[in-house]
Amino acid sequence: MDVRITPAQPMPIQEIDVRTDTRDILAHSRKHSEKAGYADWLIVDIDAHHTETVSWGEVVKFIDDPVLRDQADTYHRDRVGAPPYGLNGDLGLRYQDVGGRIPHQSGIRETVDDTSVHRDVTLSRRAMDSFQLDYMVLFPTPMLFLGMHPQPYMEVVLCNAYNRWLTEEILPGDPKLKAMVVIPFNTPEEACKTVERFGKCPGVIGFTVTSTRYKPVHSNEYMRLYRMIEETGKPLGFHAGYHWQDPSLATCNSFLGMHSLGFVWANMVHMTNWVLNGIPERFPGLKTVWIESGIAWVPFLMQRLDEQYLMRQSEAPLLKRMPSEYMNTNCFYTSQPLEKGNMKAVECTFDMIKAETQLLFATDWPHFDFDSPRVIYDMPFLDEMQKRRILGLNAAELFGLEVKPHQRG
Amino acid sequence: MQTVRVGRVNEFEDPGRKVVAVGETEIGVFCLDGEFYAWVNDCPHQGGPVCQGRFFTKVLEVLGADQSSHGRTYEEGTLHIVCPWHGFEYDVRTGKHPGAPDIALTPVTVQVQDGEVHILVD
Numbered sequence: 445m446d447v448r449i450t451p452a453q454p455m456p457i458q459e460i461d462v463r464t465d466t467r468d469i470l471a472h473s474r475k476h477s478e479k480a481g482y483a484d485w486l487i488v489d490i491d492a493h494h495t496e497t498v499s500w501g502e503v504v505k506f507i508d509d510p511v512l513r514d515q516a517d518t519y520h521r522d523r524v525g526a527p528p529y530g531l532n533g534d535l536g537l538r539y540q541d542v543g544g545r546i547p548h549q550s551g552i553r554e555t556v557d558d559t560s561v562h563r564d565v566t567l568s569r570r571a572m573d574s575f576q577l578d579y580m581v582l583f584p585t586p587m588l589f590l591g592m593h594p595q596p597y598m599e600v601v602l603c604n605a606y607n608r609w610l611t612e613e614i615l616p617g618d619p620k621l622k623a624m625v626v627i628p629f630n631t632p633e634e635a636c637k638t639v640e641r642f643g644k645c646p647g648v649i650g651f652t653v654t655s656t657r658y659k660p661v662h663s664n665e666y667m668r669l670y671r672m673i674e675e676t677g678k679p680l681g682f683h684a685g686y687h688w689q690d691p692s693l694a695t696c697n698s699f700l701g702m703h704s705l706g707f708v709w710a711n712m713v714h715m716t717n718w719v720l721n722g723i724p725e726r727f728p729g730l731k732t733v734w735i736e737s738g739i740a741w742v743p744f745l746m747q748r749l750d751e752q753y754l755m756r757q758s759e760a761p762l763l764k765r766m767p768s769e770y771m772n773t774n775c776f777y778t779s780q781p782l783e784k785g786n787m788k789a790v791e792c793t794f795d796m797i798k799a800e801t802q803l804l805f806a807t808d809w810p811h812f813d814f815d816s817p818r819v820i821y822d823m824p825f826l827d828e829m830q831k832r833r834i835l836g837l838n839a840a841e842l843f844g845l846e847v848k849p850h851q852r853g
Numbered sequence: 854m855q856t857v858r859v860g861r862v863n864e865f866e867d868p869g870r871k872v873v874a875v876g877e878t879e880i881g882v883f884c885l886d887g888e889f890y891a892w893v894n895d896c897p898h899q900g901g902p903v904c905q906g907r908f909f910t911k912v913l914e915v916l917g918a919d920q921s922s923h924g925r926t927y928e929e930g931t932l933h934i935v936c937p938w939h940g941f942e943y944d945v946r947t948g949k950h951p952g953a954p955d956i957a958l959t960p961v962t963v964q965v966q967d968g969e970v971h972i973l974v975d
């Protein structure tokens with residue numbers, strides 16, 4: 445019998461590396477999007493990143509303080525191999541790419557020819573195109589450590605420089621790009637000024653506290669800030685991060701262990717203080733978004749706080765409901781990195797956090813534990829409307845984003 | 854079932870691979886120590902392009918007789934293909950994740966005849 449032998453088509457990319465185009469890295473996601481028919485869905489990514497330190501030489505030109513601005517400029521002009529001016533952080537402890545196994549986490553060095561917009565706009569567009577996103581909320585990366593800066597003034601200076609650069613150079617490049625500007629939370633009166641200054645800039649849809657810090661969120665010095673943010677009608681996000689020097693996390697000898705705990709820990713502490721001190725009762729119109737901690741921690745904390753609260757109500761007299769009831773009404777959660785090893789547990793988590801209204805899809809692209817929209821789309825226990833809500837409609841409601849009629853489902 | 858020609862044996866590096874498309878299906882054909890293996894280029898985790906990832910040798914932890922840890926080393930001879938999306942590793946020979954053997958790549962039949970490497974695809 446004759447066997448007809450056909451030649452195979454070699455794929456244009458044989459090995460993905462740091463120079464591979466985002467659209468090639470994410471080609472499978474694009475394929476999935478087309479199959480799923482996302483063109484008729486609203487897909488909003490509430491947490492994606494750019495690496496602002498790649499452009500740090502530009503960012504420091506936006507520092508308000510003329511002396512520091514000159515110093516930063518000289519630093520970047522004269523020093524070779526120095527880390528970004530003024531930034532604290534983890535220097536060389538950047539093991540996120542697992543020793544080069546995950547190239548897009550190591551670096552994004554693909555070619556960008558379009559000079560009409562900033563390179564970060566082009567890179568974000570490529571990711572938006574691959575995931576079929578309608579909106580992408582962009583966060584910085586190394587700046588997530590700013591809450592640990594030994595000089596609180598530098599947190600103020602660098603937050604504002606970044607916010608200026610972001611709102612003047614990046615967001616105007618594409619109306620699909622949005623931001624929750626970073627506020628210098630360790631200096632409350634300056635945090636208020638940041639809200640005033642940037643809160644109405646086009647593309648700014650909320651405010652961010654970088655969660656890794658040791659200031660208690662219920663401190664009286666924040667009440668004016670919370671009132672101001674409440675009045676803007678825009679949410680306040682707590683963006684998680686890690687801090688390996690935290691004494692208990694310093695016992696972890698692997699990035700795996702430290703990162704697994706670290707990205708949840710700060711938000712667990714802040715949420716506990718937030719709820720037990722009745723901040724949702726004091727500022728009922730203030731919506732919070734808990735970003736990049738996954739969601740498995742939420743049912744744990746709900747149960748733990750409810751259990752203890754009933755025994756010690758006198759220590760939290762502002763509460764009119766159970767702690768868990770604040771956690772699934774006033775609080776919203778981004779989905780990534782979605783823990784999904786045990787589908788029963790995932791279903792229970794979705795139920796407990798009221799995912800249908802409170803869960804917001806996020807990719808965290810281009811980081812090593814990013815999620816594609818498929819993690820929601822493939823959830824076996826969700827119906828189509830629930831998927832649509834989580835992938836975009838919840839975010840549209842919370843942030844006031846435009847939804848086209850055909851995207852309502 | 855169609856027989857698809859991937860290339861001549863001597864066109865492969867060892868270790869090496871060729872990632873090809875057959876209609877809608879993408880397949881990675883690997884050469885390791887003169888043997889050929891083929892896996893669907895669709896990672897069981899989130900559908901990433903696993904066969905377009907990098908090769909890494911399997912990592913082991915070195916333990917002393919008293920169970921004390923003495924760092925890590927490579928298990929020479931055991932090669933992994935690492936999915937570039939999130940780093941799931943798979944043994945090139947077995948297609949299994951080294952830490953969770955239930956997670957495995959989908960195999961494709963490879964035939965080597967007269968110096969030609971063929972795969973059988975639905």
Ligand code: FES
Nearest residue numbers: 896898899901936
């Ligand atoms: S898709 Fe392969 S590791 Fe996630």
